[in-house]
Amino acid sequence: MKSGALALVTMGLSPSFLKRAVYAQGLSRAALKDKVLICLFQRGAADALNVVVPHGETEYYRLRPNIAIPAPSILTAGPAGVRGGAPGAIELDGFFGLHPSLAPFKNLWDHGLLAPIVAVGSPSATRSHFDAQDFMETGTPDVRSTSDGWLNRYLAVKGTCTQCDAQRSPFEAVALSQQTPRILEGPAPTVAMASLADFSIRATGTDVQRLEALYRTGNADLIHGAGTETFEAVKMLQSANPQRYAPENGAEYPRSPFGRSLLQIAQLIKADVGLEIAFADIGGWDTHVNEGSVSGPLASRLGEFSQAIAALVIDLGDRMDDVVILTMSEFGRMAKQNGNGGTDHGHAGAMFVIGGHVRGHKVHGRWPGLAPEQLYEGRDLALTTDFRSVFNEIVMTQLGAVGTDKVFPGFEARTEDRLSLL
Amino acid sequence: MRTPRLLLAALALAACSSNASRTAMPAATAAPAQVLPSAEDVAIREQTADQQIRQALARLTFGARPGDVEQVRTVGVDRWIATQLDPARIDDRADERVLTEFPTLAMSSADLIRDYPPPQPKHDRDSLDLRRIRSRAQRVVLELQIAKVARAVNSDRQLQEVMVDFWDNHFNIFAGKGVPERYMLASFERDAIRPNALGRFRDLLGTVAKSPAMLFYLDNWESTVEAGRPAFNTATAMRARRASAYRLAPAPRRLGLNENYGRELLELHTLGVDGGYTQADVIAAARAFTGWTIDKPRQLGSFVFRPAMHDAGEKVFLGHSLHAGRGIQDGEDVLDIIARSPATAHFIATKLARRFVSDSPPPALVDRAAATFARTDGDIRETLRTIFTSPEFFSRAAYKVKVKSPFELVVSALRAVCANPDSTARTAQIVARLGEPLYMHRDPNGYPETGDAWINTGSILSRINFGLLLAAGRVPGVSLSSWEHRQGLDTLSRDAQVDGVINAILGGEASPDSRLLLQSGVNPLLRDAPDSAAGAPMTVPGLEQLVGLALGAPEFQRR
Known part of the structure; x- marks a missing residue:
């Protein structure tokens, strides 16, 4: 039996889901109508080596005398890897562990919903945040002229598919952010919104119509185009009326912008407005100074990050079988700690894939090691999985895309690189 | 200088009646003739005379007020631009009035943290007291934000305000970085950005590099020589009290290098990400700036160079050799090298043309603006003048194309x-x-x-x-x-x-x-919608x- 279904049941969710999930196994993978992909971006380059901790590496402790996460104790039984008051990593597979602040992920791991990927990222050598974020979002490393994002290209390619539904929802792709992220920029219409509650026009009927007409007339430019989409989205949301939302199954989102973003993603999914792709981001990962170890700034960031994601999973409950959550960050950080108890910009990073159909309870990706000769340019974790390999697999298996050569131009997906995440 | 100041008041924009301090005066001899574009340059502009006025107002100001178009027409668009490029000659009582309402803007960082201290939950037990202290502490960033809007609305030195916004953004600093940052921002904008907004780029860059706000934001204040690398022997130095008398010795094992400022300085402040530097240059720059730190950081003091923190070894930066044991001069040389690099000229020219002309500015214009930047040793005013007098600025393609932030x-x-x-x-x-x-x-x-x-x-x-x-x-x-x-x-x-x-x-x-x-x-x-039925x-x-x-x-x- 699929572990994901069991996981959700044991997390206190409806038994009816169990039956449906089992039933769903027999369905053709072509029936992908309600599939949702949620991409979460950790902006600022999360320190992957302190997120998915290689506690089986002695080099790790040599490189990071003050900030390394202690290995889990063999006596560890507690969920947060607590051992006699001194927390270490949460044990995963005997070699890797999770940062203790990722305790909310422990349940997901135990029930096979969580698949960490190590040594994954961009093949580009850049250590610029902004270039690296762009590359990860355009899906074309080292090609700075790409203006659209890979999620938008997926939507645009899908839009030319003749068998697909002609009637597309304005909420097909939503970013819970004030600016459209690069990953969603492009020809296909998308929605960016800071808050669902504010997504209405503060005017009465005739003024609304007059404003709408102002955007319908005139040039077909950026502003008029976005305006037209705005009015369609507002109307659709009004009829779906997702206001007054209460999370289910006792889910508790952190009261932070990121927590609110994920709550609103759940709200949109449950409102059945046709959401297929959702995006949110969380900053504060650029830990050049005093990043801390089991506690400190990185720990509190990871706490908020994992609490919000776990709340989303719990809140979505049986719907998680149709949902995949994918986390990413532009690059990892130096293997060696710097002069200020922090870490400077590095190379390969880590991702999490979470969902009911994910091949969880397994750390994916090949570990390159941390010995001096194994490090990239003598200082950073080396790359063994190109992020496009992960994105490509998820676009194909979760969203059902067939030809992805237009989504990831210039990338050749080799079967031997495939991680089989789903 | 008294007479021209008064006469030039007429060139300042005044139409809203609430700003009644100014009266309309006949156009004065504003700018010297040689800084105005030639008749041939004016003749080839694609925009109509009215469009040129609106274009100048839309780009050099935060938006026209009623009556502004008429005023610029009276003065002449090129003369008006020349005046905006020379803000010292514009009477700005409107801005002075705004400033008097915000006492924190004139205070030093040290005075600010003393008079508007951050709440200390442990000590300020009484919750009412805590709330009072917290709301007083919040005034520090609030006044900056309120004043930024008010000055943009009211100042008659509009281009000056636009350029302050431009450099604030170019040398971005996050008020939420930590407690000290909030208190250092007023000084940053007042002492580093404002005086140099239309000045020489090297001066601006150097003041920013030494500003406690930037030293804190990009972590340079804590960056030190790596253990084992050559460092100044400070014991000898204390006796000699002269940097040149410092002897080199391996650094004791304690802190170490922080690359944050070195990287963003090259990528975002000067050369641009394509500016031809490598990871080795980032490290060399970071090493050069070790010791550039904040004096008495708890009291939010000013810039100081601490030889004991400095990596005194030889460095090679962008092909230039920086000899061992020169102390603060390493950082100054790095700033000199990058401020004069053609990559910086091109990067700054591109950003200015993007702000003032269009999102994808014509390459020929960027090249000319970069050439002016290089020729004038980074004179921001002259670089802007090249843009504002160009046919591209007054082209049809550049008209009304910028989306407002x-x-x-x-x-x-x-x-x-x-x-x-x-x-x-x-x-x-x-x-x-x-x-x-x-x-x-x-x-x-x-x-x-x-x-x-x-x-x-x-x-x-x-x-x-x-x-x-x-x-x-x-x-x-x-x-x-x-x-x-x-x-x-x-x-x-x-x-x-x-x-x-x-x-x-x-x-x-x-x-x-x-x-x-x-x-x-x-x-x-x-017509067929329900509301307009029949x-x-x-x-x-x-x-x-x-x-x-x-x-x-x-x-x-x-x-």
Whole structure:
């Protein structure tokens, strides 16, 4: 039996889901109508080596005398890897562990919903945040002229598919952010919104119509185009009326912008407005100074990050079988700690894939090691999985895309690189 | 200099009656003739004379106020531009009045943290007391935000304010970085950015590099020589009290290098990410700046060079050899090298042309602006002059193509309706909700400079709602009932009212469709919509609604 279904049941969710999930196994993978992909971006380059901790590496402790996460104790039984008051990593597979602040992920791991990927990222050598974020979002490393994002290209390619539904929802792709992220920029219409509650026009009927007409007339430019989409989205949301939302199954989102973003993603999914792709981001990962170890700034960031994601999973409950959550960050950080108890910009990073159909309870990706000769340019974790390999697999298996050569131009997906995440 | 100052008051823009201190004066001999473009240069401009005036106002100011077009026409567009490039010659009592309302802006960082201390939950037990202390401490960033809006609305040195915004964004600093940052920002903008906004780039770069705000934001204040590398023997130095007498010795094992400032200095402040530097150059720059730190950091002191923290070894930066044991000179040399690099000239010229001309500025213009930058040793004023006198600036392709940032949108609306400066935080909060919280951009790259980043479904909605909010009288300082433009309009016909609003808000330019929509009261596109059933004309909206619609219209989103 699929572990994901069991996981959700044991997390206190409806038994009816169990039956449906089992039933769903027999369905053709072509029936992908309600599939949702949620991409979460950790902006600022999360320190992957302190997120998915290689506690089986002695080099790790040599490189990071003050900030390394202690290995889990063999006596560890507690969920947060607590051992006699001194927390270490949460044990995963005997070699890797999770940062203790990722305790909310422990349940997901135990029930096979969580698949960490190590040594994954961009093949580009850049250590610029902004270039690296762009590359990860355009899906074309080292090609700075790409203006659209890979999620938008997926939507645009899908839009030319003749068998697909002609009637597309304005909420097909939503970013819970004030600016459209690069990953969603492009020809296909998308929605960016800071808050669902504010997504209405503060005017009465005739003024609304007059404003709408102002955007319908005139040039077909950026502003008029976005305006037209705005009015369609507002109307659709009004009829779906997702206001007054209460999370289910006792889910508790952190009261932070990121927590609110994920709550609103759940709200949109449950409102059945046709959401297929959702995006949110969380900053504060650029830990050049005093990043801390089991506690400190990185720990509190990871706490908020994992609490919000776990709340989303719990809140979505049986719907998680149709949902995949994918986390990413532009690059990892130096293997060696710097002069200020922090870490400077590095190379390969880590991702999490979470969902009911994910091949969880397994750390994916090949570990390159941390010995001096194994490090990239003598200082950073080396790359063994190109992020496009992960994105490509998820676009194909979760969203059902067939030809992805237009989504990831210039990338050749080799079967031997495939991680089989789903 | 007294006489020209007075005469030049006429060149300052004054039309809103609340700013009654200035009186219209005949155009004076503003700028020396040699800085004005030649007749041939003027003749080849594609924009009409009126368009040139609107273009200059849209780009060199935060938006035209009623009457500004007429004033610029009187003075002459090129002479007006030359004056804006020379802000010291513009009387700016309006700005001085704004400043008197914000005492924190004039204070040193050390005085600020003493007089507006951050709350200490452990000591300030009484919750009432804690709340009082907290709200007083919040004044420090609030006043910066409020004043930034108020000065942009009110100052007559508009180009100066636009350039302060440009450099604030170029050298972005995040007020939320930590407690000290909040207290150092006033000094940063006042002492580093403002005096150099139209000056020499090397001066600006150097002041920023030594500003406690930047030293803290990009962590350089803690960056030290790596253990084992050559360092100054400070014991000897203490006796000799001279840097040159320092002996080199391996550094003791303690802190180490921090690359953050070294990297962003090259990538974002000077060369640009394509500027031809490598990871080795980033490390060399970081090593050069070790020891550039903050004196008495707990009291928020000023810049100091601490030899004991400095990596005194030899460095090779961008092919230049920096010899061992030169101390602070390493950092100065790095700044000299990058300030004079052609890559920096091109990077800064591109950013200026993007701000003032179009999102994808013509390469030929960027090249000419970069050439001016290089020829004048980074003279920002002259680089701008090259842009403002270029045919590209006055081309049809550059007209009304820039999308306003949220800050520009709000300030331009306030200027269009002659708002009084808001002394509350309300307007700054509106700017934040539109997506541009002032001094609160976390990453060192600053806010986006191109329209595609600002326009999406959500932002259009917020922008429309802002127009409606303003028209409904819910923005402090705005009163459409006392708007002087209204006096003439109330008694006029509907058509004339629409023309008046289009003139005042949209600079006289609206598409025929938009004009028709505003005029008729009947929406021709929605004749079959339920509200306009039977073709009955809708109620004619009042002037407030007209203004709200105009502010929410696509035309108002551009400058």
